[in-house]
Amino acid sequence: xxxxxxxxxxxxxxxxxxxxxxxxxxxxxxxxxxxxxxxxxxxxxxxxxxxxxxxxxxxxxxxxxxxxxxxxxxxxxxxxxxxxxxxxxxxxxxxxxxxxxxxxxxxxxxxxxxxxxxxxxxxxxxxxxxxxxxxxxxxxxxxxxxxxxxxxxxxxxxxxxxxxxxxxxxxxxxxxxxxxxxxxxxxxxxxxxxxxxxxxxxxxxxxxxxxxxxxxxxxxxxxxxxxxxxxxxxxxxxxxxxxxxxxxxxxxxxxxxxxxxxxxxxxxxxxxxxxxxxxxxxxxxxxxxxxxxxxxxxxxxxxxxxxxxxxxxxxxxxxx
Amino acid sequence: xxxxxxxxxxxxxxxxxxxxxxxxxxxxxxxxxxxxxxxxxxxxxxxxxxxxxxxxxxxxxxxxxxxxxxxxxxxxxxxxxxxxxxxxxxxxxxxxxxxxxxxxxxxxxxxxxxxxxxxxxxxxxxxxxxxxxxxxxxxxxxxxxxxxxxxxxxxxxxxxxxxxxxxxxxxxxxxxxxxxxxxxxxxxxxxxxxxxxxxxxxxxxxxxxxxxxxxxxxxxxxxxxxxxxxxxxxxxxxxxxxxxxxxxxxxxxxxxxxxxxxxxxxxxxxxxxxxxxxxxxxxxxxxxxxxxxxxxxxxxxxxxxxxxxxxxxxxxxxxxx
Numbered sequence: 001x002x003x004x005x006x007x008x009x010x011x012x013x014x015x016x017x018x019x020x021x022x023x024x025x026x027x028x029x030x031x032x033x034x035x036x037x038x039x040x041x042x043x044x045x046x047x048x049x050x051x052x053x054x055x056x057x058x059x060x061x062x063x064x065x066x067x068x069x070x071x072x073x074x075x076x077x078x079x080x081x082x083x084x085x086x087x088x089x090x091x092x093x094x095x096x097x098x099x100x101x102x103x104x105x106x107x108x109x110x111x112x113x114x115x116x117x118x119x120x121x122x123x124x125x126x127x128x129x130x131x132x133x134x135x136x137x138x139x140x141x142x143x144x145x146x147x148x149x150x151x152x153x154x155x156x157x158x159x160x161x162x163x164x165x166x167x168x169x170x171x172x173x174x175x176x177x178x179x180x181x182x183x184x185x186x187x188x189x190x191x192x193x194x195x196x197x198x199x200x201x202x203x204x205x206x207x208x209x210x211x212x213x214x215x216x217x218x219x220x221x222x223x224x225x226x227x228x229x230x231x232x233x234x235x236x237x238x239x240x241x242x243x244x245x246x247x248x249x250x251x252x253x254x255x256x257x258x259x260x261x262x263x264x265x266x267x268x269x270x271x272x273x274x275x276x277x278x279x280x281x282x283x284x285x286x287x288x289x290x291x292x293x294x295x296x297x298x299x300x301x302x303x304x305x306x307x308x309x310x311x312x313x314x315x316x317x318x319x320x
Numbered sequence: 321x322x323x324x325x326x327x328x329x330x331x332x333x334x335x336x337x338x339x340x341x342x343x344x345x346x347x348x349x350x351x352x353x354x355x356x357x358x359x360x361x362x363x364x365x366x367x368x369x370x371x372x373x374x375x376x377x378x379x380x381x382x383x384x385x386x387x388x389x390x391x392x393x394x395x396x397x398x399x400x401x402x403x404x405x406x407x408x409x410x411x412x413x414x415x416x417x418x419x420x421x422x423x424x425x426x427x428x429x430x431x432x433x434x435x436x437x438x439x440x441x442x443x444x445x446x447x448x449x450x451x452x453x454x455x456x457x458x459x460x461x462x463x464x465x466x467x468x469x470x471x472x473x474x475x476x477x478x479x480x481x482x483x484x485x486x487x488x489x490x491x492x493x494x495x496x497x498x499x500x501x502x503x504x505x506x507x508x509x510x511x512x513x514x515x516x517x518x519x520x521x522x523x524x525x526x527x528x529x530x531x532x533x534x535x536x537x538x539x540x541x542x543x544x545x546x547x548x549x550x551x552x553x554x555x556x557x558x559x560x561x562x563x564x565x566x567x568x569x570x571x572x573x574x575x576x577x578x579x580x581x582x583x584x585x586x587x588x589x590x591x592x593x594x595x596x597x598x599x600x601x602x603x604x605x606x607x608x609x610x611x612x613x614x615x616x617x618x619x620x621x622x623x624x625x626x627x628x629x630x631x632x633x634x635x636x637x638x639x640x641x
Contacts, residue, residue, distance in 0.1 A: 087545075087546055105562055
């Protein structure tokens with residue numbers, strides 16, 4: 001059974017400009033030990049997926065379709081209290097804005113312990129031992145646990161957040177742009193730590209990032225998101241070697257390769273659609289160079305085309 | 321520790337400035353204390369002798385050092401009007417004021433912070449609109465008007481509370497019990513206290529509400545929610561704990577401002593406190609008493625500021641100078 005499974009999830013925000021269909025059918029599987037990356041442009045709904053899973057969406061958001069299955073149990077049908085028990089204990093999160101993710105008036109170590117004692121019955125000693133253990137795991141000096149967040153550097157804060165996400169031994173960690181705010185060197189070191197921890201504990205992760213280079217480094221599976229849809233989902237290797245969806249293909253051509261010939265970057269012409277518009281067809285249709293007649297009127301189904309490789313595209317299926 | 325020493329030194333310097341300003345102010349006022357005792361019929365020698373008694377014949381810098389020296393020794397002179405040492409008069413008046421204003425300030429603070437926290441958490445509800453309207457209405461009331469209204473309705477119409485004053489002398493005769501005296505004091509305390517709380521709670525409430533709304537949007541609130549904490553813990557332990565910081569600063573300012581209110585309130589409710597004493601002493605040209613009251617009130621504000629600063633440093637680990 002998959003640790004986490006999204007089944008055609010639909011979610012929208014009510015705004016003054018109308019209803020924004022931020023997630024418009026997203027399906028995804030995360031098996032135990034997998035690291036699945038969600039990649040896509042800014043505003044395509046990546047973060048909304050993370051927040052939907054933990055049900056931490058702002059009040060103007062509603063999930064109006066689909067399922068979020070955690071070990072087979074639909075999180076959307078849980079009571080608030082039961083959901084609270086799952087948060088952090090089973091599903092923890094590394095947030096996008098690590099700089100401000102720690103409460104400035106409490107010591108860092110205490111904030112880690114707070115998460116632990118909320119979910120497990122431990123003595124003070126046990127809790128602080130566990131806290132020190134995860135501190136060491138992410139390469140932080142346990143002696144710094146008594147410091148306040150403002151006494152930490154950006155990289156240290158990020159490590160502390162990662163340590164916090166590990167402290168309850170969760171079944172899955174959702175990392176949302178975990179290293180984006182850091183400079184490349186610190187980012188690399190932290191990614192190395194994440195790699196090490198993942199290997200050591202066979203961690204299951206959902207890694208959300210716009211940075212396809214980071215995703216390809218950390219993840220063994222990738223889900224490509226475009227305008228609220230997951231358009232392609234499969235192994236990192238096959239996605240890189242033979243991307244099937246026209247958007248994925250465009251994406252792969254939009255960043256330079258270190259090895260190989262120096263080529264002019266192609267990019268994808270046009271702009272992502274406004275999510276307030278609701279056209280019945282494929283959302284990538286206006287920018288797609290392989291589009292068919294029906295693409296404008298019928299939304300393509302998300303189908304398993306090869307084993308463990310899903311695509312939502314009319315054109316792809318025909319060419320196979 | 322360095323912070324504390326720093327703040328103490330700053331306080332002492334400020335106090336010195338206040339003493340200097342007070343000294344200068346009283347010299348700048350037309351006339352001097354001796355006018356009380358001098359009549360035009362007196363001979364020049366008598367006038368000179370009276371002036372010498374007050375030390376007014378000495379050069380100004382000498383007068384200043386005398387003044388500082390006396391104050392450091394706790395000698396504020398004799399009240400012209402009460403014919404008693406100034407410190408004695410002020411001591412009992414100040415106690416009266418504290419009995420009224422300390423509980424009033426604390427209650428209006430707690431009520432304001434509590435309501436502000438509640439409003440921010442239940443944003444957009446009817447209760448929020450009602451509270452804002454009520455709070456702001458009372459906030460804009462003129463204190464003497466509200467006070468008189470309360471006296472008219474509560475004391476005169478319904479006879480629930482005394483019309484004014486601090487005690488009923490009958491109940492403090494020898495042989496009365498301590499409990500009886502306390503109840504009598506409390507009975508007198510209710511009206512002015514409620515009047516103060518009504519006019520002051522809205523300030524704390526609105527600051528707390530705004531600060532709380534800002535805090536609720538912070539990333540660390542999302543983090544603690546993701547950690548699976550209950551809403552109550554998120555609100556009290558994290559959101560309110562961070563939101564309270566600006567309100568603490570506002571508290572010391574409100575103490576400074578409420579001295580004006582203190583004069584009005586004490587006058588309306590005939591409360592024998594320091595605010596009224598100060599106004600009376602100016603009107604009566606009771607120089608020693610007026611001077612001491614000014615210094616005292618400035619000191620109270622200064623100490624309130626010092627306490628706020630220390631409290632702030634304790635509440636916010638980021639504050640260290």
